[in-house]
Amino acid sequence: MSSEEHLKQTDTEARFEFKKEEKSAxxxxxxxxxxxxxxxxxxxxxxxxxxxxRLRALEQYKEMPMPTDWPGQPDLSxxxxxxxxxxxxxxxxxxxxxxDWTELPDEIKDTFDKLGIPEAExxxxxxxxxxxxxxxxxxxxxxxxxxxxxxxxxxxxxxxEHEDLVREHFMTKCVPPSDNKFAALHGAIWxxxxxxxxxxxxxxxxxxxxxxxxxSEGMGQFEHTLIIAEEGSEVHYIEGCxxxxxxxxxxxxxxxxxxxxxxxxxxxxxVQNWSKNTYNLNTKRAxxxxxxxxxxxxxxxxxxxxxxxxxxxxxGRGASDNHITIAMAGEGQDIDTGAKVYHNAPNTKSTIxxxxxxxxxxxxxxxxxxHIADGAENSSTAVECDAxxxxxxxxxxxxxxxxxxxxxxxxxxxxxxxxIGDEDIFYLQSRGLDDDDAKQMIVSGFIxxxxxxxxxxxxxxxxxxxxxxxxxxxx
Amino acid sequence: MATLTISNLHTEVAQEDGEKILRGVDxxxxxxxxxxxxxxxGSGKSTLAKVIxxxxxxxxxxxxxxLELTDEDLxxxxxxxxxxxxxxxxxxxxxxxxxxxxxxLGFQYPAEIEGVTMxxxxxxxxxxxxxERQELFEEDGEEAETEDEAGYDTSPMEGPADDGDVSVxxxxxxxxxxxxxxxxxxxxxxxxxxxxxxxxxKKQNEVLQAALLEPAIxxxxxxxxxxxxxxxxxxxxGINALRDEQGSGILQITHxxxxxxxxxxxxxxxxxxxxxxxxxxAELAHELEDEGYDWVRDELQxxx
Numbered sequence: 001m002s003s004e005e006h007l008k009q010t011d012t013e014a015r016f017e018f019k020k021e022e023k024s025a026x027x028x029x030x031x032x033x034x035x036x037x038x039x040x041x042x043x044x045x046x047x048x049x050x051x052x053x054r055l056r057a058l059e060q061y062k063e064m065p066m067p068t069d070w071p072g073q074p075d076l077s078x079x080x081x082x083x084x085x086x087x088x089x090x091x092x093x094x095x096x097x098x099x100d101w102t103e104l105p106d107e108i109k110d111t112f113d114k115l116g117i118p119e120a121e122x123x124x125x126x127x128x129x130x131x132x133x134x135x136x137x138x139x140x141x142x143x144x145x146x147x148x149x150x151x152x153x154x155x156x157x158x159x160x161e162h163e164d165l166v167r168e169h170f171m172t173k174c175v176p177p178s179d180n181k182f183a184a185l186h187g188a189i190w191x192x193x194x195x196x197x198x199x200x201x202x203x204x205x206x207x208x209x210x211x212x213x214x215x216s217e218g219m220g221q222f223e224h225t226l227i228i229a230e231e232g233s234e235v236h237y238i239e240g241c242x243x244x245x246x247x248x249x250x251x252x253x254x255x256x257x258x259x260x261x262x263x264x265x266x267x268x269x270x271v272q273n274w275s276k277n278t279y280n281l282n283t284k285r286a287x288x289x290x291x292x293x294x295x296x297x298x299x300x301x302x303x304x305x306x307x308x309x310x311x312x313x314x315x316g317r318g319a320s321d322n323h324i325t326i327a328m329a330g331e332g333q334d335i336d337t338g339a340k341v342y343h344n345a346p347n348t349k350s351t352i353x354x355x356x357x358x359x360x361x362x363x364x365x366x367x368x369x370x371h372i373a374d375g376a377e378n379s380s381t382a383v384e385c386d387a388x389x390x391x392x393x394x395x396x397x398x399x400x401x402x403x404x405x406x407x408x409x410x411x412x413x414x415x416x417x418x419x420i421g422d423e424d425i426f427y428l429q430s431r432g433l434d435d436d437d438a439k440q441m442i443v444s445g446f447i448x449x450x451x452x453x454x455x456x457x458x459x460x461x462x463x464x465x466x467x468x469x470x471x472x473x474x475x
Numbered sequence: 476m477a478t479l480t481i482s483n484l485h486t487e488v489a490q491e492d493g494e495k496i497l498r499g500v501d502x503x504x505x506x507x508x509x510x511x512x513x514x515x516x517g518s519g520k521s522t523l524a525k526v527i528x529x530x531x532x533x534x535x536x537x538x539x540x541x542l543e544l545t546d547e548d549l550x551x552x553x554x555x556x557x558x559x560x561x562x563x564x565x566x567x568x569x570x571x572x573x574x575x576x577x578x579x580l581g582f583q584y585p586a587e588i589e590g591v592t593m594x595x596x597x598x599x600x601x602x603x604x605x606x607e608r609q610e611l612f613e614e615d616g617e618e619a620e621t622e623d624e625a626g627y628d629t630s631p632m633e634g635p636a637d638d639g640d641v642s643v644x645x646x647x648x649x650x651x652x653x654x655x656x657x658x659x660x661x662x663x664x665x666x667x668x669x670x671x672x673x674x675x676x677k678k679q680n681e682v683l684q685a686a687l688l689e690p691a692i693x694x695x696x697x698x699x700x701x702x703x704x705x706x707x708x709x710x711x712x713g714i715n716a717l718r719d720e721q722g723s724g725i726l727q728i729t730h731x732x733x734x735x736x737x738x739x740x741x742x743x744x745x746x747x748x749x750x751x752x753x754x755x756x757a758e759l760a761h762e763l764e765d766e767g768y769d770w771v772r773d774e775l776q777x778x779x
Contacts, residue, residue, distance in 0.1 A: 432571050
């Protein structure tokens with residue numbers, strides 16, 4: 001950090017120091033106006049180009065209609081974006097994040113404590129970035145990464161300190177605001193998130209992690225994650241999300257952009273558990289160059305309605321993509337999730353493995369698109385969807401779209417839908433497990449493909465969430 | 476020494492106008508005894524096995540299934556026992572409670588559970604059984620000692636490390652020992668429960684589970700079907716060990732004399748049309764092998 005930048009930050013710290021008494025240091029007015037956008041941008045001390053991008057995105061958001069006519073789409077009619085506060089910064093007196101866990105306010109530490117995050121830290125998993133409300137407040141990065149030129153910081157900081165990289169990649173080629181209404185909304189009011197840059201040929205051995213948490217009533221969360229993996233590099237990014245229940249509706253509309261360079265390998269894993277009144281509407285996309293490999297591992301829990309279809313554009317010859325998604329829906333929940341893959345070059349390969357669990361009248365839907373472009377010869381794709389239902393009130397649908405414009409390809413799709421078997425439960429009960437434990441064991445086994453891909457703390461958390469969900473003890 | 480007593484048991488399929496399957500079964504099996512239950516297809520043998528274990532698909536319309544225990548059976552129980560604790564009406568209990576009291580059902584077609592390793596499953600089952608067993612004998616409303624929030628010291632798929640009576644290390648040793656006894660490959664422990672197991676492996680696995688859970692009474696439903704001669708011997712050795720080393724009582728359902736050459740029954744019963752039509756010693760099985768079931772049916776009708 002240059003002395004000038006340092007001064008600027010100290011200045012900023014001072015600016016917020018006197019507001020410490022307040023619950024939140026800053027909250028924008030409810031609703032979405034140009035004025036709100038200007039306030040956010042100014043508060044973040046953003047360069048003019050970012051403000052202009054936000055304003056353009058706002059225009060696009062206003063022009064685009066709400067999606068209402070997809071077959072079997074979740075109902076968004078109760079979502080009122082104007083009632084949502086788009087930006088809240090927690091009361092932390094260090095704006096750019098702190099380097100030491102102990103510097104965090106007790107209240108925030110407690111919240112993370114309950115979710116077992118200090119455990120992860122204790123076990124020396126490197127690079128935990130924790131976001132509390134809209135601001136990354138905790139950053140910890142191992143020195144050796146920095147020496148290799150790896151950058152991991154919060155997105156607001158990246159705009160300041162890595163402006164050229166951000167300007168080139170931020171919502172330009174991967175997820176432009178014009179992509180969909182919620183991408184446009186995100187482009188206008190995004191705040192916080194993570195920036196990861198891995199230079200050519202560098203392998204980041206330990207997973208990079210971020211933790212997002214939403215903690216204020218009626219608040220939206222719009223974090224942006226930008227991952228750039230240069231040629232031949234390798235990184236595993238993990239994001240965990242969780243939110244308690246509140247009476248007002250919440251909106252989460254994140255954006256994730258991943259650039260997988262030639263022969264690079266990026267794994268993006270997330271376990272999300274939003275409160276049952278949250279609309280979880282995200283846009284996540286990766287572009288993979290020649291020989292690049294992208295892996296999406298996602299667990300979608302909670303929320304009132306989720307619409308999330310991580311997508312990969314296989315742009316270069318021999319690029320590959322692997323999706324593993326797990327969704328769980330209980331009473332009053334509609335989880336509409338899946339994957340999209342565009343095979344735009346020859347010899348590209350994709351696999352999609354989707355698993356869903358519906359109980360107590362919940363609905364899960366797999367919505368997937370595999371597009372194979374004319375000329376993408378010798379490409380292959382395999383899609384597998386498994387749905388597990390607990391009762392006759394729950395529903396599960398599979399909507400796999402396949403657009404195949406090339407004849408020399410290999411396409412496979414397989415779907416199974418099953419009710420959780422009485423015989424399976426009886427078998428486990430006859431061995432001493434009670435009814436709940438038996439169901440829990442079957443579900444743990446069902447989601448095992450995802451848990452085995454995750455570092456142990458996340459696997460544990462996912463299992464715990466599922467366990468709580470099964471007991472119905474989550475709000 | 477435990478005794479399972481089935482008296483005048485009538486069942487039908489648990490749905491409206493359900494089919495009547497058992498029509499007054501009487502049977503008594505005690506620890507250390509081997510009973511063979513034979514009979515033609517559809518006579519109700521598997522139904523009886525499932526009803527003993529508490530399968531929800533059947534409704535008991537008449538009769539009882541009691542399990543009588545002795546001090547010997549309850550030596551592990553850490554509670555003051557009163558008279559009621561020695562005799563249990565199984566029909567009032569959930570399947571897992573019956574398991575905790577010492578009832579084991581070896582399935583003809585065991586469920587395949589993907590994603591759950593044998594080790595994880597067996598340890599959880601053993602701990603669940605021990606915990607439930609203790610709870611059954613404690614005063615109503617008196618909770619078993621409350622455990623602290625369990626931490627996961629091992630793999631999350633293995634469950635909380637400090638949850639239950641049997642630790643991971645202790646369990647591994649026990650499992651290995653039992654698998655060696657049954658001549659099972661140690662890699663079984665890491666496979667998913669019955670998933671992709673051959674017919675023989677599944678049967679071996681059922682016997683392994685019985686060996687680990689040490690039941691008072693094991694009901695083995697066609698444990699010999701689909702076994703080649705080598706596996707049949709392994710499985711038979713396992714059953715004999717269950718009786719000889721753990722003193723379990725065994726009710727072995729079978730179609731064939733073949734397994735009875737290795738596991739010699741003390742009693743043989745013939746079930747026809749939902750009743751025990753005839754009982755006898757080991758020689759009865761040979762008679763059935765030679766002459767089929769028709770003569771038993773004729774006898775039954777003649778008597779009626």
